Amino acid sequence: MRRRIAVRRRRRGLVCVLALAVIVASAPTAAAASGTARGSTSPRILGATPGDAPVEFDLVLDVPDEAELHAFVARVNDPKSPDYHRYLTPDEIGRRFGISDAALTRVESWVTSMGMHVVEGYPQRTSLRVAGTAATVNRAFHVQLIDRMDPATHERYHAPRGDAAVPRALAGAVDAIAGLDTRPLDHLAPRVAPRAGLSSCQSDPQCYSPERLARTFDFAGIHADGMQGQGETVAVIMDGKVSDQDIDQWATSAGLANVEPVKRITVGGGPDADEANSAESIAEGTMDVETVLAVAPKAQVLYYFAPLDAFGDAVDAVVQDKAANVVTYSAGACDEARLSNPDARSARTRDARAVEKAAGVGVNVLVSSGDSGAYTCSRSNPDDWRVTGTSPSDFPYTLSVGGTFVERRPDGTYVDEAAWEWPFANAGTGGGLNPVDDRPAWQRGPGVDNASSNGKRQFPDVAAPADPLSGWYIVVNGKPSEAGGTSASSPFWAGLLALYDEMAKRAGMQGIGLVAPTLYAVAAAAEPDTVFHDVVRGGNLFYEATPGWDYATGLGTPIGSKLGAAIVEYLKAHPGAPTT
């Protein structure tokens, strides 16, 4: 069902990197690079989009019985259910919960009849990526695409005049249309500068080398037992070009040998040149890959090269390939803003369904919780200080990863930790409440039910270092740098899950399956500070870190080998069916 037709996307879409987070310790003399926060001023109308301009968008396919999909994903991850860990294949998910073959054929025929073509689709039947021209789109949906310019960023984009409605011919097969409005809700605004004098991580006692990282979070023993991610695969979804030279230089200077070359998979037409070559995107993608390898140096990294507005498509691509059961993604946007824009809301629906179906297949989708504290909307609108969710990190079936500041000794051993927040810059780890989606059944335990709980999904689930002061050693564009943000926290956990998957396999199981329910169960059963560092200082500029689960750091940061052993013991005690 999957087709690849190289149609290049013209614009970055609605969801952009928010949690991008290569924020480097820069001396006063270093250039203070930065993005300027985009204001809420009205866009400039440039005129009708030329009729021959290529346009790509998604038809979000219907889920005939969504309640049953929710129920299935809950059952397959409930150790008390006979369906526990009886994950479906991507094709089974598509056939059981997606539209029928006949309905799919009807949609494809309609697309062709309108002079457009399907670029990509996946067996999970979440959405179809469609390409056409502005003229065909205008005709098909009875809209007029208008070119506009954001007055602050000068980014050009197009959006329909009026909302595009699903044509009657597609009723019952297509839920929504996403991607016709390509205005970014957010944009990249990192501070990227090489750290002066940092030629090798080994020479700087504060640098988070893989060796020190393993000591801080107690997984050096897992490495010493010969488990470094052998046979494991981790997927990274991001839009920047990642250079093999950077990875090689980083691995060599970090003391790692024989790191597997990164394999690249382009999703759809891939990001356009501007997006792929932006300094922020390159830094983000590079940091994600290097951080996964810092934790699981023998793992195979698959780099899903996708525009940020194609997150759902990229998740579908990973799941379809069944090549990895851990996916990490470090971007996002204000959830309330996505919900208030019809086009963005459609894309959100597509993304959430892709992640839910991944959970039904047993694939873990890890997403950073954001870098603007509880105020993710302020990132794109400096006047919007609502306490909000961060999409897609706050989806019910992600493993949402928040950030901390870690104090450690020069040899890397752990001293203390606080939730990451910078009051002078209104930056910090994201976390809060999903505005619409219910809390999954497995999210329970000490601290989960609190004064702010309202039955909706609470995030993050876990945390890892994010403050660049206790940040990560990376090499970008040939320059050794220290980086941070929750962007780094998510790939850290992705690498760790690869180690845990390897531990589970060594213990005779086929893997860890969807790990979020297991993490909550293990944390609830354990004494405080025995499998997670319970972070009780700091906050996210609104919610405070408290004993037990909290909105700043979730369950906390891992005590690596002890958490791994607890996960394996838990899975042994709840065997279920073999995981896929």
Next chain:
Amino acid sequence: MTTAPAAAPPYVPAGTTPSRIGRWKIVLFALVGLAIVVVVANVVVLIGRSGPAQPDCQPDQACLPQREPAALGQRWTSSELGFSFEYPPDWLQVVSQDGRSVHLQIPTNSFESELWVSGVPASEASVDQLVQQRRDALAQRVVGLQEDNDSPDRIVSPSLGYVHGVGGSYSGTLDSGSGPSAPATVAIIAAGDGKVNVVLSLLLAGNLDHSHIQNYRIGSSRLVLNTMRWR
């Protein structure tokens, strides 16, 4: 360090053996003693286990660090009040100090800067009073200093050393002595642990755009904020 010599064991004359009853008493005492030791040890372990729920981490109270920090920069300690923090020596230099306060600045000629950290016993001034005092002091040098809540540099959640406090962002024009010279932004935060109240102010003056202000605010203050210890 010297050690005292170990006390000699009590002398027991050879051939003197305790009576049966005496031996039974010894066994009884030993068992009672052992039971006491076991009970005390369990109590100690339980107290130790309930560590995370120590008084500092009670709801609605500041949760203060229990352990010594790992050195990330240069530590400055108030000799009178005991609070301390680290600062990045590549970012900041000490200009002046006394037992309660320190004045640091960013070593550059491109713009004016002043990071001021000062403490008082909580009985002397509240955190609100400390903010007002700093604001009044800075108003002597910054013409038209007023709170700037519309600024993207506003402070939405003031805290110091992970203790929530009060504060705000202000703007005006630096008075060079010969008249207003450059746009100035000021951030002030004060917080306390119940015994000591501390105020931190950061003045930046020059032709700096929002991103520069953010960058210098972060660079100069994040280590101070992260590593503040109250005693």
